[in-house]
Amino acid sequence: MTLLTVRGLSVDFLSGVRAVDGLDLELAAGRVLGVVGESGSGKSVTSLAVMGLLPPDARVTGEVRFDGRELNGVGQRTLRGLRGNRIAMIFQDPLSCLNPYYPVGFQVAEAYRAHRRAGRRAAHRVAVRMLERVGIPEPERRARAYPHEFSGGMRQRVMIAMALCLEPDLLIADEPTTALDVTVQAQILDLLRDLRERSGTAIMLITHDMGVVAGLADDVVVMYGGRAVERGTVRDVFYRPRETYTKGLLACVPRVDGPLPVRLPTLRTPVTAAGEASEVTV
Amino acid sequence: MNPPVLEASDLVKRFPVRHGLTRRLVGHVTAVDGVSLCVEPGQTLGVVGESGCGKSTVARLLTRLVEPTSGTIRVAGRELTALDEVALRPVRRDLQMVFQDPFSSLNPRQTVQQILASPYLYQGLKPKEPVEELLERVGLRPEHAARYPHEFSGGQAQRVGIARALAPRPKLVVCDEPVSALDVSVQAQILNLLKDLQEEYGLAYVFIAHDLGVVRQISARVAVMYLGAIVETADRDTLFSHAAHPYTHALLSAVPLPDPDAERSRERITLRGDLPSPLHPPSGCPFRTRCPKAADRCAAERPALQAIATGHEVACHYPEPLSAERTS
Numbered sequence: 001m002t003l004l005t006v007r008g009l010s011v012d013f014l015s016g017v018r019a020v021d022g023l024d025l026e027l028a029a030g031r032v033l034g035v036v037g038e039s040g041s042g043k044s045v046t047s048l049a050v051m052g053l054l055p056p057d058a059r060v061t062g063e064v065r066f067d068g069r070e071l072n073g074v075g076q077r078t079l080r081g082l083r084g085n086r087i088a089m090i091f092q093d094p095l096s097c098l099n100p101y102y103p104v105g106f107q108v109a110e111a112y113r114a115h116r117r118a119g120r121r122a123a124h125r126v127a128v129r130m131l132e133r134v135g136i137p138e139p140e141r142r143a144r145a146y147p148h149e150f151s152g153g154m155r156q157r158v159m160i161a162m163a164l165c166l167e168p169d170l171l172i173a174d175e176p177t178t179a180l181d182v183t184v185q186a187q188i189l190d191l192l193r194d195l196r197e198r199s200g201t202a203i204m205l206i207t208h209d210m211g212v213v214a215g216l217a218d219d220v221v222v223m224y225g226g227r228a229v230e231r232g233t234v235r236d237v238f239y240r241p242r243e244t245y246t247k248g249l250l251a252c253v254p255r256v257d258g259p260l261p262v263r264l265p266t267l268r269t270p271v272t273a274a275g276e277a278s279e280v281t282v
Numbered sequence: 283m284n285p286p287v288l289e290a291s292d293l294v295k296r297f298p299v300r301h302g303l304t305r306r307l308v309g310h311v312t313a314v315d316g317v318s319l320c321v322e323p324g325q326t327l328g329v330v331g332e333s334g335c336g337k338s339t340v341a342r343l344l345t346r347l348v349e350p351t352s353g354t355i356r357v358a359g360r361e362l363t364a365l366d367e368v369a370l371r372p373v374r375r376d377l378q379m380v381f382q383d384p385f386s387s388l389n390p391r392q393t394v395q396q397i398l399a400s401p402y403l404y405q406g407l408k409p410k411e412p413v414e415e416l417l418e419r420v421g422l423r424p425e426h427a428a429r430y431p432h433e434f435s436g437g438q439a440q441r442v443g444i445a446r447a448l449a450p451r452p453k454l455v456v457c458d459e460p461v462s463a464l465d466v467s468v469q470a471q472i473l474n475l476l477k478d479l480q481e482e483y484g485l486a487y488v489f490i491a492h493d494l495g496v497v498r499q500i501s502a503r504v505a506v507m508y509l510g511a512i513v514e515t516a517d518r519d520t521l522f523s524h525a526a527h528p529y530t531h532a533l534l535s536a537v538p539l540p541d542p543d544a545e546r547s548r549e550r551i552t553l554r555g556d557l558p559s560p561l562h563p564p565s566g567c568p569f570r571t572r573c574p575k576a577a578d579r580c581a582a583e584r585p586a587l588q589a590i591a592t593g594h595e596v597a598c599h600y601p602e603p604l605s606a607e608r609t610s
Contacts (some may be wrong), residue, residue: 038465151338151556181332183553190552208465211538215545234542242431252470254495256522256537257544263477264470264499 003029003169004050009062009072011045011054011226015129019045021226022062027219029169032196032203034217034234036210036249042226043206047172050204051089067169074144085115088163088261092175094155098147105131105143111162119133131160135263153184159172160191167199174206210253223244286451287376287486292341293353295336299561311560313339315510316353318587319488323456325481326487328501328518330494330533334557336510340343341458344488346370358453375405378447381461382601383533384439387429395427401449401547410451419482420445421475431564448479456488461496464573473499488565494537498522503593506530509560512587516594525602526590529569567569568597575600 006025012018019154020186026181029034037279048054050064052071062093065070066087067225071079083089091097099107108127112118124143131139136158145157156176163171173192177185193216196203205217213220213234230243241247248267296315298307314336331337342348344355346362350542355362357377365373379403388397398413414424417533420441431439440460447455457476461469479485491497494523496517497504505515506529514527524530530550539545555573558564564571570580579599586596 038467152558181557182536184330184495184556185531185538186550186552189538189549209538210540211545212465214540214542215538237541238542246412249466250540252467252541253475254470254493254499255539256494256498256534257539260498265475266471267467 001029003027003067005065006046006050006206007059007063007065007086009046009049009064011042012061014057014061019040019058019226020049023223023226023228024047025221026204027170027204029202030196030200031218032205032216034220035204035206035212035223035233036208036213036220038208040225041223042058043223043224044174046091047174047204047206047225051083051087051172052076061127067269075136081115084111084163084168085166086168087170087172088166088168089172089174090159090163090176092178094152094159095147097159098155100147103144103146104150106161107201108143108158108165112165115166126208127161130165131158134161134164134195135187136161151184151188152178154182156188157191160188160195164195164199164201168201170202170204172206173206175208177204177212178207178209192216192251210238210250222249283392284323286356286567287358288344289318289320289324289354289356290344290486291354291605293317293340293355294351295339295343295348296351302464305327309561312510312563313560314343314350315477317507317510317512319344319505319512321486321488323453323486324484325500325503325577326480328497328504329386329488329490329507330492330497330504331507332533332557333490334560337492337507338458341379341456341488341490341506345374345377345454347379371405375407375450376449376453378452378455380440380443380447380455380457380460382437383463384434384443385431387443388439388446390431392426392430394429394431397431398427398449399445401446405450407450416449419448419469419479436464436473440464440468440472444472444475447502448483450484452485454486454488456490457489459492462493462513463588469496469591476500486552494522494533506533509558509563511568512595513569513597513598514595515587520591523600524594526594526596527569527598528573528575528600528602532572532574532603533603554574567597569598582609 004027004161006023008021009020011020023046035043049060060072105124105127108130109123112123112126128139128143131143136142176189207213217234220234221228224245230237230246251265252267293314294316295314299309299311301308309558317340329337343350343518343546355600357373360373362373391565395413398416402409413427417424419533422441461472461578489500501518504521505512505519514530525534535551551574555572566582566584567580570576583600587595589595590601
């Protein structure tokens with residue numbers, strides 16, 4: 001069953017920039033869709049457009065259908081009913097997403113109470129259980145701690161606990177491990193894999209890291225210049241890429257395994273509506 | 283064998299930790315705890331580690347942007363630590379640095395022309411080559427000389443930063459995370475450029491990064507740091523195929539491979555927990571709190587960096603046996 005369908009999505013900013021340009025996406029329930037691309041490819045703007053979180057100077061056209069319901073153009077009230085509840089989101093920088101004035105357990109409980117009829121104590125119990133589930137040691141005690149008392153990896157666990165406490169159908173994860181060290185990243189990726197198996201939440205995983213996509217995604221969309229330049233199952237995209245850009249993107253990642261090239265291959269970029277790709281042609 | 287271009291021995295840096303209104307001294311944090319490095323001319327030493335391991339402090343110590351608490355640094359045979367600012371200046375001709383953020387390391391109010399002329403100005407040197415030629419060497423065009431940093435993309439700005447480091451024809455360039463702010467495609471170009479320049483000018487690099495793939499691509503030797511100390515050092519191929527320290531193993535196995543089948547089928551050593559606070563480092567081996575092999579001895583006694591093969595040193599009581607076949 002298709003959970004999220006994006007058809008002909010375009011995002012234009014008042015400045016004249018077209019960040020997303022006629023994008024189609026499909027995500028089935030319980031699957032993981034990896035959206036990869038370099039900076040400026042439109043991957044983050046796409047996720048914000050789905051959540052209806054773009055600033056007022058952005059014009060969003062096209063269809064965003066979530067569970068059969070059109071989201072583009074609906075009011076904030078409807079969106080608020082879905083956000084957190086059925087679609088949750090985690091971001092790159094967990095510290096800027098947590099309120100420094102409140103203990104983390106309170107913040108998880110608050111997210112829960114926003115959508116469920118529950119008393120403070122019941123919600124607190126849910127929060128503690130969620131903190132435990134995402135691997136925070138001594139959850140009862142740590143629930144009373146403030147965000148600054150947590151490490152980056154632990155903060156991201158808190159964000160994941162907050163995102164998953166309402167058992168959403170869709171989790172949008174925008175560069176969830178980019179700010180983390182590689183050993184902590186491995187822990188968070190393990191956690192996401194595990195949660196997905198246990199809860200069946202569909203994940204839209206936005207990242208620039210081909211390795212992160214390879215380990216977690218079922219399907220992959222490669223974006224460039226606001227468009228999908230390649231899409232397919234993760235094995236198709238990694239082992240049988242059709243586009244020169246995808247091939248280049250895979251080849252130019254320096255790897256810790258396999259043969260070592262003397263020089264890294266550089267990349268030819270596809271031609272887009274915007275025309276130029278100055279960074280890569282330097 | 284040529285004498286090393288850089289020899290640092292037993293570098294220690296302690297930063298005071300202050301608290302409250304009166305900035306009362308409450309203790310010291312040891313950011314770098316007895317690091318020794320050696321770089322031969324024209325070679326690249328990669329220094330890899332996670333955030334807080336002290337790798338950037340090492341970069342700043344080597345260039346004396348930060349004063350070491352103790353230890354010695356010799357660049358091209360000259361002892362650096364005893365020199366004052368004036369005596370240090372000629373040494374800086376041989377010793378340049380490239381920073382992580384190309385924009386904050388370039389003066390926004392200067393044109394590229396001025397930026398690239400400043401090394402000569404401060405050194406009191408005649409320019410070794412016109413700015414236009416310098417720009418071409420790093421893959422920029424002569425007309426870029428009139429532009430300001432904000433007119434460049436990240437990759438281009440980093441090329442300007444490299445050109446500035448190159449201007450006084452140094453023997454050694456310390457690169458602190460020079461490609462981690464860049465997209466992969468641009469990162470590949472900058473790594474290739476650094477390699478080309480190394481060949482052309484016989485440069486030596488100390489290349490500091492958290493990305494193991496990047497370090498493998500550029501380095502001849504690699505040192506792995508954890509909590510202020512080097513835990514393993516070896517030539518590149520040995521380190522990536524026969525790592526002996528459990529931390530190096532964990533690091534390597536944590537890097538996601540851009541290969542779905544390999545990534546999903548491999549055995550992973552997932553470390554528990556986070557980096558311990560450098561304010562209260564664990565007793566004995568600094569890695570023991572997260573080490574899958576930790577034993578009683580590790581808490582009691584700190585392992586010294588010891589050679590287990592020629593050019594391969596490990597600080598661990600229970601290093602992996604060298605004969606073990608490793609599937610990377």
